[in-house]
Amino acid sequence: MAVVWLDDVRADDLELVGGKGASLGELTGAGLPVPPGFVVTAGTYRAFIEDAGIDDELFSAVEVDHEDSAALKEAHETAHDLIMGTPMPEDVREEILDAYRSIGEGDAFVAVRSSATAEDLPDASFAGQQETFLNVQEEELLESVKACWASLFSERAIYYRNRKGFPHDKVDIAVVVQQMVDSEKSGVMFTCHPSTGEKKVIIEAAWGLGEAVVSGTVSPDNYVVNRENGDVETATIADKKTMCVRDEETGQTVNREVSSDKRHERVLTNEEIARLLELGELVEDHYGNPQDVEWAVYDGEVYMLQSRPITTISEGDEDAASDDGKSTNAGDDVIMRGLGASPGIASGRARIVTKLDHLDQVAEGDIIVTEMTMPDMVPAMKRAAGIVTDEGGMTSHAAIVSRELGVPAVVGTGDATSTIADGDIVTIDGDKGTIREGEMPEEEQRQPVEEARPKTPVKPMTATEVKVNVSIPEAAERAAATGADGVGLLRIEHMVLTLGKTPERYIEQNGERAYVDEIVTGVREVAEEFYPRPVRVRTLDAPTDEFRQLEGGENEPREHNPMLGYRGIRRGLDNPNIFRLELQAFRRLFDMGYDNLEVMFPLVNDAEDVVRAKEHMIEAGIDPEKREWGVMIETPAAALSIREMADVGIDFASFGTNDLTQYTLAVDRNNEHVANLYDELHPAVLKLIGDTIETCRDVGVKTSICGQAGSKPKMVQFLVDKGVSSISANIDAVRDVQHEVKRVEQRLLLDSVR
Numbered sequence: 043m044a045v046v047w048l049d050d051v052r053a054d055d056l057e058l059v060g061g062k063g064a065s066l067g068e069l070t071g072a073g074l075p076v077p078p079g080f081v082v083t084a085g086t087y088r089a090f091i092e093d094a095g096i097d098d099e100l101f102s103a104v105e106v107d108h109e110d111s112a113a114l115k116e117a118h119e120t121a122h123d124l125i126m127g128t129p130m131p132e133d134v135r136e137e138i139l140d141a142y143r144s145i146g147e148g149d150a151f152v153a154v155r156s157s158a159t160a161e162d163l164p165d166a167s168f169a170g171q172q173e174t175f176l177n178v179q180e181e182e183l184l185e186s187v188k189a190c191w192a193s194l195f196s197e198r199a200i201y202y203r204n205r206k207g208f209p210h211d212k213v214d215i216a217v218v219v220q221q222m223v224d225s226e227k228s229g230v231m232f233t234c235h236p237s238t239g240e241k242k243v244i245i246e247a248a249w250g251l252g253e254a255v256v257s258g259t260v261s262p263d264n265y266v267v268n269r270e271n272g273d274v275e276t277a278t279i280a281d282k283k284t285m286c287v288r289d290e291e292t293g294q295t296v297n298r299e300v301s302s303d304k305r306h307e308r309v310l311t312n313e314e315i316a317r318l319l320e321l322g323e324l325v326e327d328h329y330g331n332p333q334d335v336e337w338a339v340y341d342g343e344v345y346m347l348q349s350r351p352i353t354t355i356s357e358g359d360e361d362a363a364s365d366d367g368k369s370t371n372a373g374d375d376v377i378m379r380g381l382g383a384s385p386g387i388a389s390g391r392a393r394i395v396t397k398l399d400h401l402d403q404v405a406e407g408d409i410i411v412t413e414m415t416m417p418d419m420v421p422a423m424k425r426a427a428g429i430v431t432d433e434g435g436m437t438s439h440a441a442i443v444s445r446e447l448g449v450p451a452v453v454g455t456g457d458a459t460s461t462i463a464d465g466d467i468v469t470i471d472g473d474k475g476t477i478r479e480g481e482m483p484e485e486e487q488r489q490p491v492e493e494a495r496p497k498t499p500v501k502p503m504t505a506t507e508v509k510v511n512v513s514i515p516e517a518a519e520r521a522a523a524t525g526a527d528g529v530g531l532l533r534i535e536h537m538v539l540t541l542g543k544t545p546e547r548y549i550e551q552n553g554e555r556a557y558v559d560e561i562v563t564g565v566r567e568v569a570e571e572f573y574p575r576p577v578r579v580r581t582l583d584a585p586t587d588e589f590r591q592l593e594g595g596e597n598e599p600r601e602h603n604p605m606l607g608y609r610g611i612r613r614g615l616d617n618p619n620i621f622r623l624e625l626q627a628f629r630r631l632f633d634m635g636y637d638n639l640e641v642m643f644p645l646v647n648d649a650e651d652v653v654r655a656k657e658h659m660i661e662a663g664i665d666p667e668k669r670e671w672g673v674m675i676e677t678p679a680a681a682l683s684i685r686e687m688a689d690v691g692i693d694f695a696s697f698g699t700n701d702l703t704q705y706t707l708a709v710d711r712n713n714e715h716v717a718n719l720y721d722e723l724h725p726a727v728l729k730l731i732g733d734t735i736e737t738c739r740d741v742g743v744k745t746s747i748c749g750q751a752g753s754k755p756k757m758v759q760f761l762v763d764k765g766v767s768s769i770s771a772n773i774d775a776v777r778d779v780q781h782e783v784k785r786v787e788q789r790l791l792l793d794s795v796r
């Protein structure tokens with residue numbers, strides 16, 4: 043049998059139908075409202091490749107050096123062509139089409155979703171790698187199923203499995219075919235608080251199809267509901283700018299602007315919340331643990347689209363949360379309790395860290411015990427076997443970084459730094475959130491699983507997006523861990539400068555392809571880390587004095603003031619050889635599936651610069667209509683030309699206040715003699731920024747800041763007041779900026795009703 047109906051599937055059919063299929067089958071069987079559908083089994087895929095005799099070829103084609111982009115691309119193309127070019131056996135075709143025709147009236151729009159059998163691996167980003175097709179009908183159904191199979195071999199997926207050493211032939215793929223719910227509203231629901239385990243339901247909701255909420259392209263409403271009495275304790279209504287809908291004409295899923303009357307309207311009625319609560323109770327009862335549910339409302343009915351356990355809550359948290367949440371446990375040898383923030387069990391010598399300068403005392407295998415970790419502790423955290431903090435919740439820095447580093451952690455213990463003595467031997471359990479005296483035998487210590495990202499609703503919900511700046515790809519993990527809404531500026535200068543040679547010299551010696559590969563590799567690390575959150579990558583902007591330090595630097599022009607010289611887009615346009623290669627690298631990344639990348643041009647002055655840059659982008663094969671692209675506003679000329687630049691089609695304008703300040707005030711940012719005059723908050727700078735935001739709002743161009751000033755509270759206040767779309771801050775400032783943004787937004791809301 044090539045297909046099985048969801049009614050006949052149960053949770054333990056994972057091998058047959060993959061994680062997604064099993065979960066939907068289990069929900070259907072439990073009598074919950076799930077849209078009807080069937081699964082093309084994993085065995086059908088396996089039989090397809092084996093019977094056609096393409097399996098060996100397929101698996102050997104993808105055994106490549108994953109850091110070699112050319113090899114990776116070729117591997118993907120070979121695998122993709124093999125699958126798409128091999129006909130599906132007639133009996134399988136018939137069985138799939140027969141099943142499809144018995145859904146709805148026989149011509150239903152269905153969602154075709156990959157359901158990999160290894161999706162339950164302890165790595166969240168694995169799950170998002172395979173294809174989903176929405177609004178499919180009979181004509182495209184079989185090809186969509188094959189495309190799901192082929193998506194097991196996207197460049198991202200091959201790269202990922204090779205990097206993690208996960209054998210390609212151990213992953214199979216089933217395909218769920220399920221009636222589309224043309225939802226009017228949709229979102230996610232956590233049946234318990236995902237960070238504290240408290241008995242509160244957290245619901246996120248937005249207009250239209252759920253893709254917008256799940257992929258994070260819209261800031262949803264957030265409701266916190268008391269499970270005991272059904273009271274909505276808080277309802278934070280977001281500015282929902284976009285929604286995902288089915289285009290009536292083409293049947294395709296498209297992003298639409300939300301009409302102005304609905305943007306600020308509350309999405310869920312109290313009745314709908316009550317129904318969600320009821321379903322939440324049922325689903326949690328059914329599984330016996332807190333669930334993370336995707337839901338949709340259509341024609342007044344609430345449907346459940348998916349349910350998974352909330353992995354960030356550990357056993358015992360609920361009990362802990364119901365008393366003081368961090369009490370010392372009586373009985374056995376548990377000396378303290380906190381929140382299990384990063385899974386795994388580790389024993390070691392406690393190192394009480396009270397100041398940063400104690401960090402060098404943290405030796406390999408120690409357990410760091412500290413009030414609260416700071417970004418500067420990351421190197422020490424890497425050495426540590428475990429981490430314990432007094433303060434913080436599941437999305438605290440310690441929790442996030444520990445999870446990203448794969449180090450077991452217990453956070454929010456209250457007073458570990460005074461209860462545990464320096465040098466004590468302790469064992470921490472990052473699942474249960476316990477700390478015991480003494481050592482656990484080595485074989486009972488458990489290495490933590492890598493990866494466990496924070497769940498979304500616990501960071502401050504802001505309508506203005508808060509992003510992060512990244513300059514070194516190695517920092518991507520840390521940057522992503524801040525919970526930023528994306529990367530507002532990824533500079534490629536560092537990647538290029540670390541080559542140790544000017545781009546020209548590097549290309550002379552290694553060829554153009556190698557230069558493209560270097561950029562692809564560096565940018566990919568960040569794009570992968572953040573996927574699907576957007577990453578705004580900028581073409582090269584290094585002044586000639588920086589290039590001069592490098593091999594080949596002797597050929598750089600000598601300039602009196604490099605800051606006013608040959609840099610940014612002016613250099614790219616004057617001598618496009620290197621610029622074109624950067625755009626080729628971006629194009630390659632788009633082809634590899636990194637559709638979260640956005641392209642940004644530095645130091646433009648006027649519309650003519652933008653027109654020419656756009657032409658190069660088109661020449662490189664990047665479709666400006668399909669991709670998000672924009673410019674930096676770093677010169678007064680750019681700020682004053684914004685309307686004309688908008689006419690060229692930019693999607694966004696990002697204030698580079700480091701340069702905008704120096705060019706507005708005629709103060710070289712590198713010249714210490716005039717450093718006292720350098721003021722990003724100077725009224726003239728603010729006037730340029732404020733006016734530009736106003737024009738951009740008028741013409742529908744998004745605005746952002748990615749200069750250092752974006753990390754300063756005063757600038758944040760000014761920008762949010764003016765209605766900036768996003769703020770990109772330094773890694774360590776992201777959280778503060780999120781809070782500052784939230785505070786200003788709340789004040790604006792209050793002002794508007796007072």
Ligand code: PEP
Binds near residue numbers: 583676701
């Ligand atoms: C800026 O000018 O503010 C900016 C972010 O760019 P850079 O610092 O790289 O010049």
Ligand code: MG
Binds near residue numbers: 644701
């Ligand atoms: Mg700049």
